[in-house]
Amino acid sequence: MIIRKARIDDIDSIQKVIRESILATHKDLYPEDDIQETFNNYTNEKLTKYITNDDYFVVEDDGEIVGCVLAKEDKMRSLYVLPSQMGKGLGRELAEVAEKCIKDNGYKRIWLWSSLVAHGFYKHLGYKDLKEIPNEDGIVLHIEMEKVF
Numbered sequence: 001m002i003i004r005k006a007r008i009d010d011i012d013s014i015q016k017v018i019r020e021s022i023l024a025t026h027k028d029l030y031p032e033d034d035i036q037e038t039f040n041n042y043t044n045e046k047l048t049k050y051i052t053n054d055d056y057f058v059v060e061d062d063g064e065i066v067g068c069v070l071a072k073e074d075k076m077r078s079l080y081v082l083p084s085q086m087g088k089g090l091g092r093e094l095a096e097v098a099e100k101c102i103k104d105n106g107y108k109r110i111w112l113w114s115s116l117v118a119h120g121f122y123k124h125l126g127y128k129d130l131k132e133i134p135n136e137d138g139i140v141l142h143i144e145m146e147k148v149f
């Protein structure tokens with residue numbers, strides 16, 4: 001396993017990780033529109049911008065991309081692990097790489113919008129709740145969290 005910066009030719013594999021990770025964990029909790037909106041956040045065009053302008057990392061196992069994370073200014077985004085690889089410490093490793101990157105970029109805190117399924121994971125990693133983020137219908141689907149360095 002290696003964690004490295006993402007390249008433009010990783011985009012298809014990153015989209016596969018995001019799609020499979022979300023379908024495996026969000027399907028019963030999230031309205032279809034919200035799932036689609038998440039996929040829309042990771043189009044080829046948007047991923048190209050993130051990879052070019054920000055710090056986007058992937059974890060590669062024997063040539064296969066199995067997880068990803070984006071450090072965008074002081075925000076951590078796009079933390080996804082392939083379902084078959086969950087529970088093996090990769091989520092923590094990716095989060096720690098993003099945290100170090102944000103810290104090294106001079107920020108004093110890191111913040112994120114946690115999905116409902118990842119909330120316990122982020123709490124376990126030391127993040128504190130800031131506020132609930134409702135969707136257009138008033139349903140809380142994300143929790144804003146932060147960790148101060």
Ligand SMILES: CC(C)(COP(=O)(O)OP(=O)(O)OC[C@H]1O[C@@H](n2cnc3c(N)ncnc32)[C@H](O)[C@@H]1OP(=O)(O)O)[C@@H](O)C(=O)NCCC(=O)NCCS
Nearest residue numbers: 079080081086087088089090091092114115118120121124
């Ligand atoms: C959330 C996610 C990234 C975690 O990755 P993972 O590789 O499965 O998690 P890890 O194996 O690295 O777990 C790290 C630690 O968190 C703990 N943990 C994992 N999930 C947890 C949960 N739901 N509640 C509490 N603790 C949790 C683990 O026990 C482990 O503890 P340890 O290091 O003290 O032994 C992954 O499950 C995922 O992709 N989920 C779906 C997509 C998603 O919601 N992403 C977040 C978008 S905001």
